[in-house]
Amino acid sequence: MGNREALLDGAKQCLREKGYDRTSVRDIAAAAGVSTAAIGYHYGSRETLLTQALFAILDEWGDSLGRALAPAAGDDAVRGFERMWESLVEQFAAHPDLWLATVELFLQAQRQPELRAQLAGGIAQGWRGMAGILQSVPEDEVSERSTRTLGMVQTALISGVMVQTLSDPANAPTAAEILEGLRQLAKLT
Numbered sequence: 001m002g003n004r005e006a007l008l009d010g011a012k013q014c015l016r017e018k019g020y021d022r023t024s025v026r027d028i029a030a031a032a033g034v035s036t037a038a039i040g041y042h043y044g045s046r047e048t049l050l051t052q053a054l055f056a057i058l059d060e061w062g063d064s065l066g067r068a069l070a071p072a073a074g075d076d077a078v079r080g081f082e083r084m085w086e087s088l089v090e091q092f093a094a095h096p097d098l099w100l101a102t103v104e105l106f107l108q109a110q111r112q113p114e115l116r117a118q119l120a121g122g123i124a125q126g127w128r129g130m131a132g133i134l135q136s137v138p139e140d141e142v143s144e145r146s147t148r149t150l151g152m153v154q155t156a157l158i159s160g161v162m163v164q165t166l167s168d169p170a171n172a173p174t175a176a177e178i179l180e181g182l183r184q185l186a187k188l189t
Contacts, residue, residue: 007039
């Protein structure tokens with residue numbers, strides 16, 4: 001592994017352990033086993049490296065989560081949706097560091113216009129991917145309408161449950177409570 005890859009791995013480790021704001025150039029260099037000057041040489045700045053590391057973490061997580069959320073053979077739509085929420089709740093509990101890093105990414109994007117644009121593109125791609133999972137179709141077959149309705153709403157629900165779980169893990173919503181709440185909401189329409 002070269003210095004560039006070592007820095008990216010070191011930055012991902014620091015993000016998980018310390019978060020965005022508390023990770024220093026020295027922390028990253030120490031985790032990577034390289035000099036602090038290597039950050040400037042390979043990435044230009046701490047912020048650029050941390051942003052790339054955050055997106056790399058999210059990409060890794062998204063790939064594994066997509067596989068975990070895909071309906072199992074024999075699942076009908078209702079059971080597939082139930083299993084999805086069970087998997088999500090398990091992920092929130094198992095990887096709070098990852099979820100906290102995503103919240104930090106949203107906060108950093110408010111101060112960095114380039115990051116905000118990149119994040120907006122990633123979110124839109126996430127909407128499409130989520131709609132594809134829910135409809136059991138490839139992403140390229142998901143309509144714009146489904147992306148902006150089904151995918152967007154499911155992503156908003158996921159984000160809200162994630163924040164609640166990070167805020168108060170002992171009282172985090174269970175999959176059963178989420179599903180019951182959704183059923184009650186559906187009765188209002």
